[in-house]
Amino acid sequence: MPSDMTVNSNSSKRQGLAQVVYTIGRRKGRVPGFDWSDRIAHWTIRIPLAGLLFYYGQQKFPSVFTSPGDFGVPAALYILAAFAEILGAAALIVGGVIETFRPQLGKFRLAGDALTRIGGFAGVAAVTGVIIYFYWGALTIADLQVMALGLSAFMLLRGNKYGRKATQRA
Template identity: 30%
Template sequence: MNTFAHWFIRIPFAATFIFHGAGKFANLSGSAEMMGMPVFLLALVAIAEVLAGVGAIVGGVASFPKKDLVTRLAGLAAAPVMLGAIFMFHFPRFSFVATEEFPMGGFEFQLLLLGVAINFILTGNKESADK
């Protein structure tokens, strides 16, 4: 098995979550107002997003002693965020393209991220599980 292949999933996953979480922190009250959410709840979402992204990277580092646990926790931080995004903002439209009726777009991208998060939860760091 190629020991570097997992980075092709981890890096885009991490970048997506870190970018979105940090973006929420940059304008927390404005983002909360736009999404119709309390600031406190959006802050928790932003924290979960950043931690999921950082955890995806740290969990992939071969020398990190608890990489399996960190990978699972990264998935556990991301999964509820993606479920919330799908059911609060993107459902029932599947297509990612934003329209007048669905200005936030559909949920195909969020479903893919949810799938990766669930994979992280269920498999952890496969490489460490094989040892």
């Protein structure tokens, strides 16, 4: 049977190891072993948001040309929303590809950031219109739209600068 001294020394060894790992992680600004995650993690936001925007846009697209004013929305807004959702989804994906490969030339990085922000703006504009026109009185059933609005606003406000300092370059 181990004595109390052995249990305490094992516990202090574990705490010491945890402190070393924490200190190493703090020196580089990230946890050891997860250096790859900032190149991949942004896809966990982009893919669902782009898929949702594309899905909503492709549902609207056939009626854009035949009867755009059927839902009580002005025809011009309906057409703009359909194009914003389709093109916004494409902009989010292309901006993500640029973010993943992180080219050294600053113009490409700026283009990727701009595409991400444009895709976020398109999502904010389209989803805000949907919430105002269809769900304003009953926001409790607009949970998916509110989530899409929040993710779009995140992409609009942060662009490709999340997950690391804006001045840090990989």
